[in-house]
Amino acid sequence: MWIARGETSRFKRENDEKRIVIPWCDQLRVLCHSSVGAFWSHCGWNSTKEAAFSGKPMITFPIVWDQVPNSKMIVEDWKTGRRVMIDERIMVTRAEISKLISSFMDPDSKTGKEIRKRAKEVERICRRATREGSSCQIDIDSFIRDISK
Template sequence: MDEIAAGLRVGGIRFIWVARGESSRLKQSCGDMGLVVPWCEQLKVLCHCSVGAFWTHCGWNSTLEAVFAGVPMLTFPLFLDQVPNSSQIVEDWRIGKRVREVQRDQILMTRKEVAETVQRFMDLESGDGKEMRKRAKELGDLCHQAIAKGGSSDKNLDGFISDITKAAAIKRTDVPF
């Protein structure tokens, strides 16, 4: 974590870092470039217009929030479902890049590697970056359409509630006593 903090500081990109148990210790390592907090409303932060990317461990809830916000991701999976979630983000949806490939259970990076990775990813003029950001925004727009009135999630939730209500009404009439 210290190398990541130093790399982010050296990379020259402003950031907010949620580090639950480590926030007070990491504040010093991050310097003036970063804001380190023990907690935040992640979805609100990701939806803010100043957020250019999300460094994520690729937990499913975090992944869904970043997709909803239309934010590209730097993936840093550690274990379990995070690895296939990272593959989905990078290979299938093409809205992110892996921070580093895991090699023989090694996920350590130097501050120089972190700085270079973040700088390349945040280069708004790169063609690859532009395409990735465009796809991330398109996926976010699809999410917003789905939850809007008349969208697929709105219709499916209404249908689900209707089905449950009908099933409950049938059961009440079938009770013999």
């Protein structure tokens, strides 16, 4: 699935019928779907939170600003993803993408199993933190009370 804001006809022309190109989607809803096995992301904070909440491993491809430390957190701290490596021409190779996807999706891959397991642990933490009566709800309610005074 490609999300292309604005003009989508070029993407539709250049991609075959195995792909869907749309101008917008509810990303969290898509990520929570059981058919999604991993998420390729630039690692903006919203996408990072949504991947964590959905329990999906990530293929990270940071470009600027907060994306680089977010990618580091996903790959090195949470251990729920792998970063796309680029060659000397600053291009992502088809072989690199294929290798990463295979490592996530192969049910017998030791690396894939560990990443998927860690992603599910992070999901459980996120779900626990956002349920009714959780610390997130208490903090937001307190914040709203404070600014409403």
